[in-house]
Amino acid sequence: xxxxxxxxDKLGTDFDKIRLKDRRIYIHKDFRNSALEEALSRxxxxxxxxxxLTTIPSSExxxxxxxxxxFDGVEKEVYFKQYFFWSVFHFxxxxxxxxxxxxxxxxxxxxxxxxxxxxxxxxxxERRFAFFQKEGYLLTFExxxxxxxxxxxxxxxxxxxxxxxxSKRELIRTFGRTIGRMHTKGIFHGDLRxxxxxxxxxxxxxxxxxxxxxxxxxxxxxxxxxxxxxxxQVNMGSSGMLTNTDKLRFFREYxxxxxxxxxxxxxxxxxxxxxxxxxxxxxxxxxxxxxxxLRPNERYLRIExxxxxxxxxxxxxxxxxxEEPLDFIERIDALMDKxxxxxxxxxxxxxxxxxxxxxxxxxxxxxxxxxxxxxHTIKKSRAHRGWLHGLRLGILEIATPxxxxxxxxRRGLLVWKSYLVTEYVDGPNLYYFLRxxxxxxxxxxxxxxxxxxxxxxxxxxRITHGDLKHSNILxxxxxxxxxxxxxxKIHVLKWLYRIYRAKDIAHFQK
Numbered sequence: 001x002x003x004x005x006x007x008x009d010k011l012g013t014d015f016d017k018i019r020l021k022d023r024r025i026y027i028h029k030d031f032r033n034s035a036l037e038e039a040l041s042r043x044x045x046x047x048x049x050x051x052x053l054t055t056i057p058s059s060e061x062x063x064x065x066x067x068x069x070x071f072d073g074v075e076k077e078v079y080f081k082q083y084f085f086w087s088v089f090h091f092x093x094x095x096x097x098x099x100x101x102x103x104x105x106x107x108x109x110x111x112x113x114x115x116x117x118x119x120x121x122x123x124x125x126e127r128r129f130a131f132f133q134k135e136g137y138l139l140t141f142e143x144x145x146x147x148x149x150x151x152x153x154x155x156x157x158x159x160x161x162x163x164x165x166x167s168k169r170e171l172i173r174t175f176g177r178t179i180g181r182m183h184t185k186g187i188f189h190g191d192l193r194x195x196x197x198x199x200x201x202x203x204x205x206x207x208x209x210x211x212x213x214x215x216x217x218x219x220x221x222x223x224x225x226x227x228x229x230x231x232x233q234v235n236m237g238s239s240g241m242l243t244n245t246d247k248l249r250f251f252r253e254y255x256x257x258x259x260x261x262x263x264x265x266x267x268x269x270x271x272x273x274x275x276x277x278x279x280x281x282x283x284x285x286x287x288x289x290x291x292x293x294l295r296p297n298e299r300y301l302r303i304e305x306x307x308x309x310x311x312x313x314x315x316x317x318x319x320x321x322x323e324e325p326l327d328f329i330e331r332i333d334a335l336m337d338k339x340x341x342x343x344x345x346x347x348x349x350x351x352x353x354x355x356x357x358x359x360x361x362x363x364x365x366x367x368x369x370x371x372x373x374x375x376h377t378i379k380k381s382r383a384h385r386g387w388l389h390g391l392r393l394g395i396l397e398i399a400t401p402x403x404x405x406x407x408x409x410r411r412g413l414l415v416w417k418s419y420l421v422t423e424y425v426d427g428p429n430l431y432y433f434l435r436x437x438x439x440x441x442x443x444x445x446x447x448x449x450x451x452x453x454x455x456x457x458x459x460x461x462r463i464t465h466g467d468l469k470h471s472n473i474l475x476x477x478x479x480x481x482x483x484x485x486x487x488x489k490i491h492v493l494k495w496l497y498r499i500y501r502a503k504d505i506a507h508f509q510k
Contacts (some may be wrong), residue, residue, distance in 0.1 A: 077142035101136025180257025190215020194237035359424035383418035389485035431470035
C-alpha cells in the first residue's frame with residue numbers, strides 16, 4: 001500500500017469518530033485496524049502491551065514513540081505523540097481552550113488543504129474526565145525517504161561536486177518559494193525551526209513536510225510581526241551553514257511568491273538580520289541550551305512516572321558495573337541519612353554522600369503543607385529552579401557546583417518533595433575563610449577581589465542571587481564558587497534588577 005498524502009477535497013470526511021466512555025478517537029477511514037484501535041482506546045499503556053515502542057527525543061511537554069503497524073499486510077512506521085500540561089495554569093487554560101492534539105490535528109489538515117505537504121494523520125485522540133481534558137495524542141505516518149532539511153545542507157561548499165552544489169541551491173530556492181507561498185496564503189507556522197521541516201528529493205524536485213503544527217494558524221492577512229518571526233526562525237536555523245549569497249537566493253524566491261515593494265523588501269530583510277543577531281546573542285543561546293536540559297538527549301536522561309519526574313546528567317548515570325538512577329531515587333532519603341549531614345531544618349535537608357564513585361551533595365526541599373506544594377507546583381519546585389540556574393551559570397562560565405540531577409516526588413499534580421544533586425566542591429565558605437586565623441590579609445584581600453569580580457559577572461547578565469550571604473560562597477583553589485541558587489532571578493527590566501541587586505548587596509554586607 002502506497003503512503004497516502006492528503007487529498008484536499010476529502011478533508012473533513014476522511015475520519016471515523018469513535019466514542020468511548022471517557023475518550024474520543026478519530027481514525028482515518030483508509031487505515032482502520034482493530035488491533036491498533038483497541039490499543040489506542042487504552043492510551044499509552046495499551047500501545048506498550050501490543051507494540052515495541054521506541055522513544056524519540058522530544059520536549060518535556062510531550063512524549064513521542066515510534067513503532068510499526070501492519071495495514072493490509074504491509075508494515076508501516078508510525079509516530080505517537082502525546083501532549084502534556086506544563087503547569088497548573090496550562091491545565092486550567094485547557095478547561096476553556098482546544099487541546100494541543102486537536103489544534104495540531106486541525107492545523108495539519110489546514111496546511112494540506114492549502115497545498116502544503118504534511119505527515120499523514122492516522123488518528124487523533126482525546127481523553128476527558130467530565131469537563132477536564134486529561135490527555136491528547138496524535139498518530140502520524142513516517143514520511144518515507146525524508147530527513148530534516150538541515151541534513152541536506154552541507155556545512156561547507158568546499159569539495160562539493162557540481163551536481164551537489166546545484167542540488168543545494170535548488171533546495172534553497174524551492175524552500176524560499178514554499179515559505180513565500182505559505183505567507184501569501186496568510187499562514188503562520190508556529191515553530192518554523194528547520195528541525196520541524198522534513199525534506200525529500202524526488203524526480204520532480206524538492207518537497208517539504210511541516211511538523212509540529214499545533215500553533216500554526218491561517219489569517220486573512222498575515223501580520224508583519226508573524227511574517228518576521230518565521231523568517232527569523234529560518235535564518236537562525238541556517239546560521240553558519242548558508243552563505244550570504246545562499247540567503248539572497250532564498251529571499252529572491254520568497255519575494256517572487258510574496259510580492260512587495262523594494263522598500264518593503266529591504267526593510268524586512270534588515271529587520272530579519274537585526275532580530276536574528278539579537279536572538280543569537282549569548283542570553284538567547286543560554287535559553288535554548290536550558291530547554292535541552294529538560295528533555296532526554298545525548299547529555300540528559302529523563303525519568304517520569306505517575307509519582308516522579310527527574311532529570312539526570314548522564315555523567316551521573318549508570319555505567320557498566322554501577323547502579324541505576326531509579327535505585328538512587330528509591331534510596332535517596334536513606335542515602336542522605338547515612339551521608340555527612342550538612343544542614344537540617346524544617347525547610348531543607350542537606351547531605352554529602354558518594355554515589356557511583358562520585359562525591360555529591362544532595363539538598364532536599366521538604367513538604368510544608370498543601371498551599372506550599374501548590375505554590376511550588378505553579379512556580380516550579382526549588383530543585384527544578386536550582387537545576388536550571390546551575391546550568392545557566394555553567395554556560396555563562398560563572399563558578400557554581402555542576403548540577404547532576406533534580407528529582408520531584410509528586411502526589412497527583414502537586415510537587416510534594418524535591419531534591420537537587422550537585423557535585424561536591426571542597427572548600428570553606430567565605431564566612432569561615434575570612435575568620436580563620438590561618439588566613440592571611442593578602443589571601444583575604446585576594447578572595448574579596450575575586451568575589452567582587454564574580455558579582456560583577458552576575459551583574460553583566462542582570463542576575464541576582466536572592467540569598468547572597470557569606471555562607472553561600474565557597475572559597476576554592478580556583479576561586480569563589482556560588483551555591484544555593486534556588487532563589488536566583490534573571491531580570492529583563494533594568495530598574496527591577498537594581499532593586500534586587502541592592503537587596504543582594506545589603507544582605508551580603510550584614
